Amino acid sequence: MSIRSRGDAFPTPPPEVPPPAAPAVAGAAVSWLTRREQRVWRRYLLMTSQLTVWMNRQLAAEAGISLADYDVLVRLTDTPEGRLRVTKLARELSWEQSRLSHHVARMQRRGLVAREECADDGRGALVVLTERGRAMIEQAAPAHVAFVREHVFDMLTEAQVDALDAIATSVLTRLAADDHPSSA
Amino acid sequence: MSIRSRGDAFPTPPPEVPPPAAPAVAGAAVSWLTRREQRVWRRYLLMTSQLTVWMNRQLAAEAGISLADYDVLVRLTDTPEGRLRVTKLARELSWEQSRLSHHVARMQRRGLVAREECADDGRGALVVLTERGRAMIEQAAPAHVAFVREHVFDMLTEAQVDALDAIATSVLTRLAADDHPSSA
DNA sequence: GGGATCTGATTGACACGTCATGCACCTTAA
DNA sequence: TTAAGGTGCATGACGTGTCAATCAGATCCC
Structure with missing residues (x-):
């Protein structure tokens, strides 16, 4: 995990308002995240990193892959x-x-x-x-699918699955929009 | 992929019903994901992997970190x-x-x-x-925060931010529940 | 036909993550 | 006080991911 990286955060800036003295780089008005956005973002990052860590562990244990x-x-x-x-x-x-x-x-x-x-x-x-x-x-498949079901879909309501789909679609669309240079 | 890896999928099994002949490992009735769940899951994985790839690229370009x-x-x-x-x-x-x-x-x-x-x-x-x-x-911070804002929060409604928070909370709770052995 | 150019794929160097191990230092209890 | 066990951290080995460079085979076009 990422086999990946990421259990993360943002610098101390106060909610909403521009930072006190720190990032005074370009004379730009940086639109910091609100406290709530920071909380959600950190949680999101934690969820994704932990999920991949555990999916990897589980697959390694079950099937060595x-x-x-x-x-x-x-x-x-x-x-x-x-x-x-x-x-x-x-x-x-x-x-x-x-x-x-x-x-x-x-x-x-x-x-x-x-x-x-x-x-x-x-x-x-x-x-x-x-x-x-x-x-x-x-x-490997049965246990892996079971893992995903138990740790994700079983935890979500129908509405939340819909929301997750919509969120992913929006973000991917946005990424595709300006990330034209090489799609990765 | 890792920070990680993952743009992923599931084996061919038909929606809902148990697989045709393939995973006949343990005599267990595997609860496969529905077509919709598969779609959502793949999209989720793609979103997370792409987001981290681009956050890394952007940070590397802006600040070499x-x-x-x-x-x-x-x-x-x-x-x-x-x-x-x-x-x-x-x-x-x-x-x-x-x-x-x-x-x-x-x-x-x-x-x-x-x-x-x-x-x-x-x-x-x-x-x-x-x-x-x-x-x-x-x-690095201003451009990174701007990236997250533009690619994530600007793309989401208030309700979707709430949903994302609830989803992450649920999944993390589930992970914490059975992943007691070493918290990672 | 034969260069310029594009495309499909591999490679090397190097950063990153994980697991298992090692080890110094602390804590405890007899 | 000292041996036993626990804690804090570093390290080595190894799999993984990225970027830049390379190279052979295709294509284009004069």
Whole structure:
């Protein structure tokens, strides 16, 4: 987790009003977060970091794989032949190309996937699910799904699930809007 | 991905009903996620991963620091003397002890913080904010806060902020409930 | 056909996180 | 007071993620 990072905060600025003396960088009027926004934001960050930490722990314990492994394996499983072009897989995962390349190399060492040359394109490479990889994902899935259900969906009302969906959609739309330079 | 990783998914199982033939591991009736739940979950994971990726990019561009650096610096700034015991800092960040130890070592190399011995406890260590560290956080904060405001809070209604808070609270409560073994 | 250029993918360097381990120092209780 | 156990922190090994560089194979176009 992130396998990720982030259990976080904001500098001391008083609610609403501009900071006392600290960030006097550019002569700009910084729109600080309100106390409530700070609280919500910190909680959000804590939730996401803790969730990924625990999903990783649980997957490691159950099946010896990481959440990243799980994601890759799921996408491959979703495919008829259990094989996908590297670029396409990266796009589906919203991963950077090189991240996937590194990750596939590691998974290959563990026998979870294999690489194949691509017939139509000499540069291309296919990532192929191995038997072992398939076994792993089938072993891991039930407990992982159960974890997500128990720790997330079982805790939320229908309305909250709707809200979460709307929130994620809004934020992603915003990110897509100004993050045109490389989509990551 | 980690801070983490995760743009993810679930195996192919049909909505609601148990899987066709795949995960027949333990003779358990797995409660798969509905199509809608899968969609929401994937979107949530994508939102969180993208947000952290972009927060990191933005902080790196603006001030040459990571989100993790930012978090550490903020907590130190929140303190009168700009110094905190390692364990206490780790608890406040909800970080593992060793993660903080490694991170402080890296930040120390860059001159953002320093280590000090602890007077009352021979084992203790204090992390101290340096002038350079204070300068960094003051330089980074306005743009970071603006980023969060523009990409998150400006996109949400009051009701959605409330919902996000309630969701995070519920999930964190659940995590705290069964994750008693080591709080991370 | 043969350069300029684009595209798919890998690689290396390096920051980051986790787990297990080690160890110094404190605390306790006999 | 001293051995046993606990606490605070650092470290090593290793998997992970990012960016920049590289490179081979495709494409374009004169």
